[in-house]
Amino acid sequence: MQAHPKLKISHLQKSFTNGRSTIKVLDDINLEVGDNEFVSLVGASGCGKSTLLSIIAGLQDYEQGEMLIDGSSINGPGRDRGVVFQSYTLLPWLTALQNVEFALRETGHDAKDIPEVARQHLDLVKLSRFADSFPSQLSGGMKQRVAIARALSYRPKMLLMDEPFGALDALTRGQMQELLMQIWQEHRLTVIFVTHDVEEAVYLSDRIFVMGLNPGRIKECIAVPAVRPRPTGIQHDRDVLELQAQVLKSIREETRRAEFE
Amino acid sequence: MTIQTDTAAPKQTMQRPQRKPLLSMAAEISGPTYLLIAVCAFLLFIAAWFLATGLGMTKPIFLPSPLAVVAKLTKLAMDGTLASDVGNSVYRIMIGFFIASVMALATAILIGAYRFWEAAIEPFLDFVRYMPVVAFVPLTILWSGTGDIQKFLIIWIGTYFQQALMFKDNIKRVPTDFIGFGRTLGMSDLRVLMRIVVPSAMPQIWDTLRISLGWAWTWVTLAELVAANSGLGYRITVAQRYLQTDMAIGYILVLGILGLTTDQIMRFLGRHFFKYERKS
Numbered sequence: 001m002q003a004h005p006k007l008k009i010s011h012l013q014k015s016f017t018n019g020r021s022t023i024k025v026l027d028d029i030n031l032e033v034g035d036n037e038f039v040s041l042v043g044a045s046g047c048g049k050s051t052l053l054s055i056i057a058g059l060q061d062y063e064q065g066e067m068l069i070d071g072s073s074i075n076g077p078g079r080d081r082g083v084v085f086q087s088y089t090l091l092p093w094l095t096a097l098q099n100v101e102f103a104l105r106e107t108g109h110d111a112k113d114i115p116e117v118a119r120q121h122l123d124l125v126k127l128s129r130f131a132d133s134f135p136s137q138l139s140g141g142m143k144q145r146v147a148i149a150r151a152l153s154y155r156p157k158m159l160l161m162d163e164p165f166g167a168l169d170a171l172t173r174g175q176m177q178e179l180l181m182q183i184w185q186e187h188r189l190t191v192i193f194v195t196h197d198v199e200e201a202v203y204l205s206d207r208i209f210v211m212g213l214n215p216g217r218i219k220e221c222i223a224v225p226a227v228r229p230r231p232t233g234i235q236h237d238r239d240v241l242e243l244q245a246q247v248l249k250s251i252r253e254e255t256r257r258a259e260f261e
Numbered sequence: 262m263t264i265q266t267d268t269a270a271p272k273q274t275m276q277r278p279q280r281k282p283l284l285s286m287a288a289e290i291s292g293p294t295y296l297l298i299a300v301c302a303f304l305l306f307i308a309a310w311f312l313a314t315g316l317g318m319t320k321p322i323f324l325p326s327p328l329a330v331v332a333k334l335t336k337l338a339m340d341g342t343l344a345s346d347v348g349n350s351v352y353r354i355m356i357g358f359f360i361a362s363v364m365a366l367a368t369a370i371l372i373g374a375y376r377f378w379e380a381a382i383e384p385f386l387d388f389v390r391y392m393p394v395v396a397f398v399p400l401t402i403l404w405s406g407t408g409d410i411q412k413f414l415i416i417w418i419g420t421y422f423q424q425a426l427m428f429k430d431n432i433k434r435v436p437t438d439f440i441g442f443g444r445t446l447g448m449s450d451l452r453v454l455m456r457i458v459v460p461s462a463m464p465q466i467w468d469t470l471r472i473s474l475g476w477a478w479t480w481v482t483l484a485e486l487v488a489a490n491s492g493l494g495y496r497i498t499v500a501q502r503y504l505q506t507d508m509a510i511g512y513i514l515v516l517g518i519l520g521l522t523t524d525q526i527m528r529f530l531g532r533h534f535f536k537y538e539r540k541s
Contacts, residue, residue, distance in 0.1 A: 054441075154446070
């Protein structure tokens, strides 16, 4: 790992207060993500992986700890981090193209370049044909592709993805994973990807952070040494399958432990 | 439940799509059929009216025949009374409703987005909302006489408090991820509100406007019934004074038709403004 990791989180802690009781959701989170690295956060539901991503995005506060991007401390959301949410967040009154343009305009892009840059990014997710369609006319997969184009359009240093393909059918999900892989390969950017799909995590990631339950914490980090670019069908290679089993086992240990507590 | 099945029919004939009986809960009804049923209901009502008056079951002073009502309305339309009454009432509604709506929307944005303002304003709105509008009529006359201002005031009291709370609900329903998305672009709170939250809530806000406009018709009539020298409500009190039941009924029907028409116009505009919500 380089001297300056892209993202460095140390001793981060987060609790939710519900009436009089306080529940610790994240405890002593420590992690580093390198430049252009693709990492996943996996874990059983309730482990706080989405909360952690939301904190990295700057959308939620935390009580303790430190979070550095490129060595400098961050406070609140910012244009250096693009987010793709699990729920569809395209603005319904704007077309696919206008949605990308909206992001460019709000992030202060040069007005005369906006239409051109927006088109390029729809091209990138292979949706040029649907530039003038409204979100209600697009399928779930298409909506998420526009959301990816929109998040990439203003060139954030980091792409944060919160189960972006969680609501899609298996076939579409596979296509989306390949598309994302391709974009990441060509554009080289740092991605933090939250998922509960182990196969997806192993296929996409350089490293996988398995999170533990009660309280949420980083249990272990599993590296995925498989070649880049990863050919389609690599999911069924023996090494990859073994890795999947290892990640799954790690998650299961946690749920079992939590059950008996 | 009876479900028609054609399974006994010979295989070679194309099976007709099965249709649920008209009165079953799952029945699908085409547009023209729907319209036909609605028109029939109106006709049934008119027929009952004809019957009641034609058979001499009621005295015309209590319930005149539909023809007498139409004749009276025609006469009032010819001499310009109807048009001027409608004009006066529509003018009052438009001004009163517009002021209430603009203020309610501003209030709703404030209490929908900021907890401080919610705590400061909403309980009070809730409190006032439960005060009957009718009870304010004497006060408003005391405050502002019997002119148009008093009519605006009654319409405002009747709609503003309800609208503010309903608009707030519309605004609260905007998904939090929409707001999160705006914040990740580095947009300020105010910008997120004006450029994302309010536009997102617009279709629901429009529905609220449509519903509350219906109430506004009640309030304007009320205000005119009590104290006015023009307008639809005023003419109804005149009718009562001179026992012109045909005029009273005619004007009530006119109010119904005006309400229905404005509702349809709002619906049509809504469909036009929010085309993007439709698939295909």
